[in-house]
Amino acid sequence: MIPFETPAPPASASPDAAPVLTVPADAPFFIVMNAGSGRMQTDETRAILDRELGGNGRRYELRLVENPALLGDVAREAVEDAIAQGGVVVGAGGDGTLCAVAQATLGSGCPFAVLPRGTFNYFSRDHGIPSGLEASTRLLLTARAFPVQVGVVNGRMFLVNASLGLYPKLLEDREAYKRQFGRSRVIALWSAAVTLLRPHRHLRLHIEHEGSTREIRTSTLFVGNNRLQLEQIGMKEAPLLEQGLLVAIAPRAIGRLAQILLSLRGAAGRMSDAGNVMSFAFRSITVTRPGRRRRPVKIATDGEVTRLDMPLEFHVAPEPLFLLKPEPEVALANRS
Template identity: 35%
Template structure:
């Protein structure tokens, strides 16, 4: 059942990642937490996970997937063990990986935000305090949503091509030296822009349009919250179960720095700084390149061009905070 939002809805009200199916309240007892293998190695992640497990009760369990195994193996084991709810504990990359494994399984999924930005959890209006988030999960409602995919690979917030995947690559090296902090992440943006040479030449196609552009960045969004966070247009496309495809404008370093400053100060403007396409299908190919680095919810992978963005045919069942909490937020 599709729900149409009134025109008075704000982007914050729309920040539900396309969650436009009827919500259902279901009590959970066997709540199994799936965590990144690196989680729990220090108090920053170990203590929040332990706090959440206490809230979830005696039947809660913790599963960590091994670095040399697929997360789907861990998720399947948890489901086979009788999980009534799988909780992805980590940042956006961990949540994305668990969501990929959960599609079509018929078991609900929730999010315990332990990452640097936690865009997905914040978009669903979960607290970044582990104890509070766990309590929200216990009182939450299940809802079926559609998620985005590129060549079959799932993403929840965004996927991108161009300068942003390069920023993530630079960020990894900076994180390794200085630790995972938001200010360190912002420095990786500046560092990457300083190395910028020229925009990509791309051919793209939607259900209604075919064109060729030169652009430093293509940003395919499925998170209204993230768009609003940066002052970008396109939030209504998310609630219509579409992508908001942002095609950035900028052909040199100076133009990119202006764009970055406008993003930070929330002064970006559609038409001047970027164009927006609202579509359910988006295919883009690179001129002169067979492979390119793509980013998905903070992770990255090198893939073959052209890239086909589609709504995944399987639904994801997620837990949202109950409605009265959202109205009070």
């Protein structure tokens, strides 16, 4: 097979080519929040919104979603109302909730903002948005909407990452542990360790990229769209995200002990040093499973697991998401 090379990004690929939008001082906010976060978090959110937005004369509507299956419908309604009233759609929650709300705004021209309420909050942290609810709410009053890149797999958007294989299993097990023991980073890391110790299958995949095809055997194919996350595990391709590209990572078929050692290497920020990891940047790839071309496969996008039909088409969305965030120099200083 021909080894993949990183393509030269076209000048039009970067979101920086799109204009920065200034939000009117009287624009209303339509805030979509997953009520599954809990009553205490909902009450806290209401109190801060009343104080920081209402107290400054800004109109807002908080739309709580009791059933996660309706999140997309509520988000689309919020986008329609925001467009009609010259407003901003805001997602409140973790990366999965933010992605569902952002999907409704993509391509609409409607500005999007976030109130991070999740465990890791990779999307908001990467863009320098404060993790504290008060600070992120105050930011809504002054921030401009900057174009940011998003990824797509078979029409399903992702802000942070998309994956198949072992990684979706890790996420499913993590949610089960969280329901039993509570939401925290310690629980998330513990559940990952337990999952890695169990037997897991390897996938045989064909990856088509710019006219060449490579066959690989791997436990998981991970596609990243978050510079902070890729930097944390030590991927040298992380800066290429800002050039209109995504990054694919696939460990070669290895045993359980080697998989754990690889995970520890990633936690130490040294994933690129591993000799059994394939990685490359791309604008678009097509992934198939020999002999199982049409069978659905389990996919995780920003922590939410679903099934999609093969083949899988990963690519950068042709239009950016317009995100309310700090000015570039402030955003860079806030990244953590």
